[in-house]
Structure formats: structure tokens, C-alpha cells
Amino acid sequence: IVLTQSPGTLSLSPGERVTLSCRASQSVRSSYLAWYQQKPGQAPRLVIYDASSRATGIPDRFSGSGSGTDFTLTISRLEPEDFAVYYCQQYGSTPYTFGQGTKLEIK
Amino acid sequence: QVQLVQSGSEMKKPGASVKVSCQVSGYRFTDYHLHWVRQAPGQGLEWMGWINTNTGNPTYAQGFTGRFVFSLDASVSAAYLQISSLRAEDAAVYYCARRITVAARPVYEIWGQGTKVTVSS
Numbered sequence: 001i002v003l004t005q006s007p008g009t010l011s012l013s014p015g016e017r018v019t020l021s022c023r024a025s026q027s028v029r030s031s032y033l034a035w036y037q038q039k040p041g042q043a044p045r046l047v048i049y050d051a052s053s054r055a056t057g058i059p060d061r062f063s064g065s066g067s068g069t070d071f072t073l074t075i076s077r078l079e080p081e082d083f084a085v086y087y088c089q090q091y092g093s094t095p096y097t098f099g100q101g102t103k104l105e106i107k
Numbered sequence: 108q109v110q111l112v113q114s115g116s117e118m119k120k121p122g123a124s125v126k127v128s129c130q131v132s133g134y135r136f137t138d139y140h141l142h143w144v145r146q147a148p149g150q151g152l153e154w155m156g157w158i159n160t161n162t163g164n165p166t167y168a169q170g171f172t173g174r175f176v177f178s179l180d181a182s183v184s185a186a187y188l189q190i191s192s193l194r195a196e197d198a199a200v201y202y203c204a205r206r207i208t209v210a211a212r213p214v215y216e217i218w219g220q221g222t223k224v225t226v227s228s
Contacts, residue, residue: 089152089154091213096168098154
């Protein structure tokens with residue numbers, strides 16, 4: 001399954017609301033879709049799994065939604081620490097695949 | 108404290124081999140399988156496969172068969188990734204990762220810090 005994330009880069013200011021998109025080339029079984037945040041030089045950090053469940057320690061400004069082939073990650077109010085690259089991952093079928101990433105940068 | 112600690116950066120010549128280790132601590136080694144993920148320079152994440160920490164049976168994603176070998180030493184709670192006949196395109200950061208605890212899903216809550224492999228003559 002190929003995951004296409006859009007847009008590639010977003011320039012935003014702290015306090016703004018943002019929605020990232022992840023579109024799958026075929027339906028993702030059971031909405032087995034996750035989102036990760038990665039900062040330079042660091043390992044990815046799990047943000048959302050099962051399309052809408054927040055991982056441990058993730059603040060509630062992060063929310064996920066979607067099913068089938070269309071998924072979104074929303075950050076309701078950007079904090080300075082949220083600027084990073086975000087990847088979606090599907091794990092409904094092997095090979096598990098990741099999107100190419102969306103970079104959130106400070107405007 | 109649950110941790111995956113990987114071995115340090117490696118610089119190898121084309122054609123050489125490299126072995127990356129992933130040391131588990133803070134939980135029972137056999138409770139969770141371990142996955143490997145590659146990230147080429149400036150690129151995204153690529154799932155390489157996983158190893159069953161109970162049986163040692165590896166599963167490889169397409170594109171990671173032949174030169175890539177996952178192995179274990181359960182006596183020291185460690186997993187290994189060995190890459191042989193290194194090519195320039197193998198240069199990447201390699202991560203080991205463990206799934207979340209709250210659900211049996213291959214989504215990765217615990218990651219090693221990554222091991223950078225450089226391939227250059």
C-alpha cells in the first residue's frame with residue numbers, strides 16, 4: 001500500500017491549527033494507520049495509532065481521524081515543539097509502509 | 108526503564124559487512140518482537156521486517172532479502188541486523204523498534220536511538 005502525504009511542507013505559526021493528510025492507494029484494513037513525529041537527529045515518536053488513538057503522553061491537541069483510504073492528523077493549536085516531520089504508517093497489511101512525510105516548519 | 112540501545116555509528120567500505128546491535132532493557136526480551144526500520148539520508152522511513160524474539164524466526168520485507176540478516180542472542184537480550192556486501196545505497200540510519208504495549212499492533216512506541224551506517228571507499 002502506497003501512502004501519499006500532503007502537503008510536503010507547511011509553514012505555520014505557533015497557535016495555528018493544522019491538518020495533515022495521508023491518502024492510501026488502497027483501503028487500510030481496520031483503520032490500522034499511525035502517525036509519527038520526527039525531529040532532526042531523533043528517532044520517530046508515535047503520536048496516533050489505530051487512526052484516532054493517542055499514544056501515551058501525547059497531548060490532546062493532537063487528534064487523528066479517517067478510515068478506508070483517507071486519514072488526517074490535526075494539531076489544534078501548534079506549540080513550538082510541534083514543528084517537525086510527520087509520517088503516517090499503515091500496518092493493516094505487509095509490507096508495513098510509511099508515507100514520505102510532511103514537514104511542519106515555523107513561519 | 109524500557110530502552111532499546113543500539114550500537115554506534117559505523118563507517119564501512121563497499122563490499123564489507125556490518126552488524127548493528129539492539130540491546131533491550133526494562134522488560135522481558137521475549138515479550139515483544141523487534142522490528143527494523145531504515146531511513147536513508149534525507150528520506151523517509153522504510154520497514155525492513157521483524158524478528159520473533161521467542162523463536163528467532165525472521166521476516167523480511169521485499170528488498171531486504173539476501174544480504175540482510177536479523178538475529179538474536181536472547182541470553183543477553185539483544186537483536187542484531189547484519190548487512191553483507193555493503194553498497195552505497197545501504198547508507199542510512201537503521202532503527203530497531205518495539206510495538207506499543209496497549210494493543211498487539213506493529214506500531215512502534217519504543218525506538219532505539221538509531222545506528223548510522225556510512226558506506227564509502
